[in-house]
Amino acid sequence: MLIRRTLRMITVLTATCAVALTGAVASGVGTAQADQAQASSQKQLLFYNHAYSVVDRETADAIENSAYLREFANFEVRTTTGGGMTWKGRYLKGRETYIELFSEGDLPGQDALYGSAGLGVSTERSGDLAKVTANLADLGISDPAKYRQTRDFGDGVPVPWFDTIRTTSEQYEHFDPWAMEYFPEYFADPRSQTEPESYPGDVSRERYLPDAYADHQMRDVTSIRMGVTARDLANTIPLLQAGGFEVTKVGGGVIAMGGGTTITLDSVERAKAGLKQVTFSLNQAAAAKHEERIGRSTLTVGPGAQAVWNFDAPQ
Template identity: 60%
Template structure:
């Protein structure tokens, strides 16, 4: 899902200015979590706009089709249509675009975004309330629908973000989302049954076909973003109860499975830098695959690292 209407704000209360005191949370686990806010958001997916050579190489890579549950898909939602290159895990996924694939400034090389989702029906309202508790009363709370090709829009998910009309951004944004039961109930969604009352989980949404490949899930993603864009999104991460920790040069945001590393850089240095993945089984040998201006290293062991170079 691309950022269609995401907006961004400069945030004073939890800005990255050498400390992230207001945004810092303790470690988030099901067994022991001592953060001030209840965790209700979990990494769902993200996207990055890479150079055209790399996007085309990803799209045509035979290796990626073996390595992961990989798909090139054109999606329609309302009056927007986009083609993405998707790698799906058991609970997380990522989509890659080439320069020029998206509308407006989001088509620029280095543009990126992250979406977090809820696991229980009704938790998105807690995120909105958490933002209002921080003083953000002007929110874009929206319904995203999907067209499966017959022209009929099916409710897909509810979302919340900062309204684009009010807040400028450089190249990065984020939003929170909650899948709709109407989408799960549509057989064309190919989603699973609920595992518990109010199940809106990523595991229900994504297929189990990742088990037929090496890649299991995304464990760490590294983005280079401007300070303004990072400052903008910290209140959303805080409202979702995510673990926010300052590190030299940036911030780590953890949900218990996937860590997002944000490096603060000038505007001309932004973009997706690296993806780390867990594997379904340990591999003995190290495999290096060059894909456009990127390098995917698989093994040895139970992990893989995909590094993107600026062309």
């Protein structure tokens, strides 16, 4: 999903808060923890939805043809049409989050280059994107770039898919960060194959993604690390702050925490940009460590309930 290529817990977090509240009352701690948890839930408006990156062709081909990945995750190679554009992505989909990978040359223009990448953070409740927009104004960004994405299921009739905002309408150098909110109309279309709402205004990631993750090891993306240029990083930070992420500067980059996924963005030169590492939670702990070499990347699963996927630095 790119600004030029017409793109592409509050439920979980609220449940976690409810559990924390019950435990606090039962143990006689009082309501302070519950109040704090409630405030945290209200503050977090945006959550990691997915990220994409262009990897080298050798790695992309190995990913696309990997029998192991098809066992490890709800894995799909899909061609999508939306907003007048068509793209092929390689997807690893979890309960609420996913990762999308392209090969060099898959996308048009500068986005075809190795290391091009993007980050989508989304709301869980209809109307929260407007709150993010208001928060951006408080940060000095009063006129964010807005875009409405549609999807074509093959009949030539575009269906409203999601709205997006970005901190700037200027062309990014290689990294495209955006906030998004799914349309209720998309969920209402039976061709979307999505779940019924769990609460009024439910436009959540869990509702959007299928439950096939439960048949595989991978559950969700728990952290992602990318190299981005200084200008792209500067355009990303306000979006994360407006969405409620706790953003901490580390060296020349930042670590953004909130909503269950840690986002690390290293400030690098364009030649070193792109995906570095993804970590996943697992549905069940792995008894032993397994390493799978996939092109110029290594996926290490276990021991325990975590997997780490490292991508080799450019040579």
